[in-house]
Amino acid sequence: MGRLILSCALAGCLAIGMFWLLTAPERSDAALLSGLEGDARRGEAVFWAGGCASCHAAQEATGDDRLVLSGGRAFASDFGTFIAPNISPHPEAGIGGWSDLAFVDAMRNGVSPDGRHYYPAFPYTAYRLATVQDMLDLRAFIDTLPPSAQPSLPHEVGFPFSIRRLVGVWKRLHMPDGYAVSGPLDPVAERGRYLSEALAHCAECHTPRNRLGGLDRDLWMAGAPNPNGEGRIPGITPDRLSWSEADIAAYLRDGFTPDFDSAGGHMADVIRNLAMLEDADRAAIAAYLKALPESE
Amino acid sequence: MSLARRVTLPAAILSLAIGAAAYAQQEFSGAINARQGHMQIMAFNVGILGNMARGNTEYDAEAATTAASNLAALAMVDGRGYWVPGSDNGAVENTRALPAIWEDMAGFGADWQAYGEAVTGLQAAAGNGLDALRGAMGPLGNACGACHDDFRQPSD
Structure with a gap:
């Protein structure tokens, strides 16, 4: 009996350990950035192509207000309501305090600077395929935009989707390892x-x-x-x-x-x-x- | 309650409801035709300019100016008579006009105002060569899109 309990406990620990390993956020190596530098002018095209303002500018923002990335727009889904965060260059409320590596990790791995999975409402499954150079250019461009002190709001996501580690499982299933259209193209x-x-x-x-x-x-x-x-x-x-x-x-x-x-x-x-x-x-x-x- | 009454009462209510809907349909058909006609005359004139801008037809300064002036004139039409409350796509068929129009008349008016500003720019540019015309098409598309975005049911 004692041995049964012990082996159950061991199997449980093993399962939890496996879950923890398999859902670990993927981080980039700093070597990825070596020799590269962001160019804000080129980053502007990346910004518009990437559609950042569509989610991160305030609701109904028009004209130059679309360059104020204060966040706050809500996106309802079957899994909860996601609220776009502040990604303006404000040092506290936005991403001004982030390292370039943290930015690249967020964009391409969907991982926050403190090592948590982002929800895939943030389309990192696409940005994953972007070049590191483009991401650094984008960062350089965002740094030129007006800072906003508006705090980011928490997502409204219920259990079990509130367990961020589960996003790690989702990523294992859905993170692309290449283009969807693989054929030779001109x-x-x-x-x-x-x-x-x-x-x-x-x-x-x-x-x-x-x-x-x-x-x-x-x-x-x-x-x-x-x-x-x-x-x-x-x-x-x-x-x-x-x-x-x-x-x-x-x-x-x-x-x-x-x-x-x-x-x-x-x-x-x-x-x-x-x-x-x-x-x-x-x-x-x-x-x-x-x-x-x-x-x- | 007799069987006959049990059947006829709901049937009567149903036919009344259908009758009311049909009446609403008929009541608003003139208004809906009018506003859709207005949009179609706009699209026709935008088409003249857009086909030039896209190189599908040859640029013609005079024809471009005429089309732009028509669009400016269409912006001056006071359409309040045919944006009748109750004629939204939730209440009647054959319209994509969202209830948001009547819930946010001020926003609807502001979008219409923005269309007016875009065609004023277009009117100034249309006769000034193909590049000027091309440059003014974007703001026009923006103005049309911004209003459709908020107030028109997307087609599928």
């Missing part, structure tokens, strides 16, 4: 793939999710239920979106469909970001969309 579509998959995180809305909230990579960009309410986010694979490449690129700049209706919903906001890029980058995204595998 250099323009390749640039578009980087912009779409690593920075602009188009798939977060345009790809359906499984029950755990992970992207169904077999239905990449096939369209999905609208996370913010009724209706569907349209599929944008070539079999579902018949617009010409030029029409797609123009839409991403001026927000007009080929029949000159205008983008609405969240896409209007995405276009406010993508409109800030060079024409070549919007053309690259269009080329990538045309290179997507069919989804029907």
Whole structure:
């Protein structure tokens, strides 16, 4: 009897130990940054391509107010309500006090400076594919923006999702180890793939999710239920979106469909970001969309 | 209660409800047609400019100025007569107008005002060459999108 209890206890300890090991936050090595330096001017393009302002600027912010990354916007989901934090360069309320390595870890590993998993409402599953150089450039750009002293608010997430270590399990299942579109692409579509998959995180809305909230990579960009309410986010694979490449690129700049209706919903906001890029980058995204595998 | 009454009373209530909905549909159809017509004339003129900006048609300063002036004139139309309370997409079919329009008339008005400002810029730019026209299309798209974002049901 005593031996049974002992072996149960041992098995329990082992299970907890395994869980702890398997869900440990992944940290980057400082060597990753050696010889690299952030360039704020280049970082501005990364900022707009990455869509940072769409979540981290205050609700309804327009114009230059979109550069005040005070956080506070709430995002309801099946797992709870996530509240975007302050990522302005304020030393206490924002990320001004972070090291570059902490910033890169947050972006690419989804881990906070104190070693906790971030919830994947923060699309690090995309940013994971971004280059370290781009992340440092982004950091340098954010450092030039106005600081906001507004404190970040806690997420409203109930048990069991409140256990951050469980996000470690989720990451094991859903962190990508490469691009969703793996086929050979020409250099323009390749640039578009980087912009779409690593920075602009188009798939977060345009790809359906499984029950755990992970992207169904077999239905990449096939369209999905609208996370913010009724209706569907349209599929944008070539079999579902018949617009010409030029029409797609123009839409991403001026927000007009080929029949000159205008983008609405969240896409209007995405276009406010993508409109800030060079024409070549919007053309690259269009080329990538045309290179997507069919989804029907 | 007899069987006949048990059936006819709910049936009567149901038909009244259907009748009321149909009445609402009919009551607002003129207003809905009018505002959708307004939007279609806008889209037609935006199309003239947008096709030039995208290089689908050749740039023509005069035609561009005319289209921009039409858009400016359309911004001056007082549409309060056809934004009738009760004619939102929750109450009637064939409209994507969200109840938010009537819940936030001030915001709706502000977005319409922003459209007016964008077309004023467009009017100044449209005749000044293709690059100027291209530059003014973004703010116009922003203005259209900002209002649709808040007040129009996304299509699926």
